Amino acid sequence: MRALTLHLKILITVLVCIGVFSIAYQIFVLKIPITENEKGNYWTIDAKIDFFVRGSKPVKVQFFIPSAQNGYIRYIKSTDSIIAKDYGSSIEDDGLGNQLLTLSSRRESGLQTLYYRLALTQRDSLNTTLQTKGSIWRESIPLTEQQQVAAKTLIDGIRQKSLDTSTFITATIKAVSDTKNDNVSLLLDNNDSIVNKVNVIDLLLSQAHIPIQRVHTLRLIQGINQKPELWIRSYIESTVAKNNVADKKDTNATSSTGKWVYFNPETGKVGLPNDRIIWWVGDNDLLTVDNGSQARVTFSIGNSELLAKGIISQMAAEKEASSFLTYSLYSLPIQVQETYMVMIMIPIGVLVILIWRNIVGLQTLGTFTPVLIALAFRETGLGFGICLFSIIVALGLSVRSYLEHLKLQMLPRLSVVLTFVVILIAAISLFSHKLGLEQGLSVTLFPMVILTMTIERLSITWEERGGATAFKVGIGTLCAASLAYLIMKVPTIVYFVFTFPGILLILVGFMLAMGRYRGYRLTELVRFKALLKEG
Known part of the structure; x- marks a missing residue:
């Protein structure tokens, strides 16, 4: 009995020590906050890719991921950011400033589920100007005779309400939003979806030789099943030396003092909000799958309190931090985290x-x-x-x-x-x-x-x-x-x-100690209170 008691005490001590040590290591070494008061400094975005392969075929998946220079978010890469068993992976530039993730496998069949995870932290200044340059002149999109009349009428009205390129784009967006206008209805062709509105905006701006790019963004808000939000941007000279961009006939013309200006294609509001991250730019689809069907992408965004303080800035340099993250519950997909x-x-x-x-x-x-x-x-x-x-x-x-x-x-x-x-x-x-x-x-x-x-x-x-x-x-x-x-x-x-x-190991130690408890219960002290008085 004495040996059993000693064994139990040693076991309890070991479990409690391991639990206390792991908690102390996370708090004092990894600088993980004890409470969840600080939020919003660290985001995780899980992109879940599902598709079905009939039979046994080679599979090639191409998926756009954010570029390292999007001007708004600095993100930390991890070697474990791609979860795709039996798939080879590579990341390359597509020539438009995007990064294209390619996953390939020689033979796959049935339902396929792949994950890509991105860890994000905001910059001190979110208004950093992009280093890349864009064109400031473009060719016009060919139009039919009816479209030419409608476009010319709209552009003439837009010019009266605009002073420079930025205000011209804003006025164009507001003009296209007026679906009751007959000229706008003609160009929209009974399709007032945001994608078609952007197409009409692009058509009108091309007549003024103003180039724009489609920008697909995600909003940094915790939740699942978020859809990419479409914005537009244009590279605009910071000086007003030339207001009439139609005079610039060099399609490769760029300005060393220009910057990208972002526009909401529904309201015309200028400037990308701080809670947006640019996922990809251009007209191409987010996901393409060779020999796969029913392909879809589901985004899950989480705000992780685990890395709310100094661990973020040290994550890239400290091996202990990245190793801990690899084996922590926060490394699981966000949907699974909710269950755990x-x-x-x-x-x-x-x-x-x-x-x-x-x-x-x-x-x-x-x-x-x-x-x-x-x-x-x-x-x-x-x-x-x-x-x-x-x-x-x-x-x-x-x-x-x-x-x-x-x-x-x-x-x-x-x-x-x-x-x-x-x-x-x-x-x-x-x-x-x-x-x-x-x-x-x-x-x-x-x-x-x-x-x-x-x-x-x-x-x-x-x-x-x-x-x-x-x-x-x-x-x-x-x-x-x-x-x-x-x-x-x-x-x-x-x-x-x-x-x-590690707190669970401490709880196990307490439960083991309670297993040998033979003392009075509180209710028994009340029951035997009269006996104590007599004694």
Whole structure:
């Protein structure tokens, strides 16, 4: 027994030391913030590429990725930024200032899923002028006779409202936005999509020999399924020595004092907002797949508190930092991170139940049942979830009591109760939807098997120990689940556990220590309070 005690103490000490060391290393060496107060300094963008290959064929995927010189964002490359098993990869310049990622495989079949990750940090000054130069003159786009008349009428009006190239472009965008204008309607040809509007803007500006480029951007806002947003830009001289760009007939003419000016093609607003990143420039498609069908790209953007401070500036230089990032939970795809943020809080809930039972001394229906109920409360909300749980369990107990009179064996009885729970959940969801109570739809997230076993165990407790004891156990289970839910929802705790998973080893050490606890519970001190006074 003494050897077992020593072994347990050594095991607890080792686990706690490892957990404390890992947390201290992250905080003091890697400079990872303890809290999530600082946000917005570090972004991760996951581009998920899905496509289907029929049969077994060679596959070539070409995908535009941001250039290193986009003027707004400085991004950090990582050797693990591409997740594509059995695919070779290369990055090259496409000649238009874009970078083109090429992924190739000799033989693939079925559904293919590839990932590209980008880590971003904002510059101190987001208004850095691009170093690349652009043309300041272009040839006109050929037009039909009707289009020429419509375009000339529109351009004449635009010239009256503009002073220089920038204002000319803004006036053109506003003119095209007026879809009630007959000339605009003719050029749009009953298609007022943003892509077609940009085409008409390009057509009109070409008649004034003003070149523009299509710019596809992403907004730095946390979320998934974001679509690239189309903007336009033009290389404009910073001096006003020449306002009439139509006189410049050199198509390769450039200005050493010019700069790129960005325009919103819907409103005409000048200047790309600070929360935009340029993904690619030009008319080409974002993704092309040879021998693949149903190709699509899904963008997921996350704001990671993990690297909110000095770790960003040191990431490229410190091997420890990049190595840690490679093996941290933050290296997972953003969609998977959301799942693990819930899963990694389960030990916290189990710890709450452990303290509730072994130290406080209140009874529950097992250890994991309250935790699973607490997870269901994350979707239903606490108050509504308690009501739903109480209704389902109460009605289930009624059915269970009725089945007891039929003298059924346990397995058929459980099957009937489970089926009744499913029917009851469906009925509550339908009834709630008809009443406009959308919270009722989330009742389907309750673990049906857990509800069935809860009903069964409560019924057995009622038969063996009486209704009062069963009621106390049910209330204890609900209270423990509610407390676990409230703690598991605290953002500070979620962030700390997800960022510093070493805390779980410390929790394991505490749980092992609690396994040998033989002292009084708090409820027992209340029960035996009279005996203590007599003593």
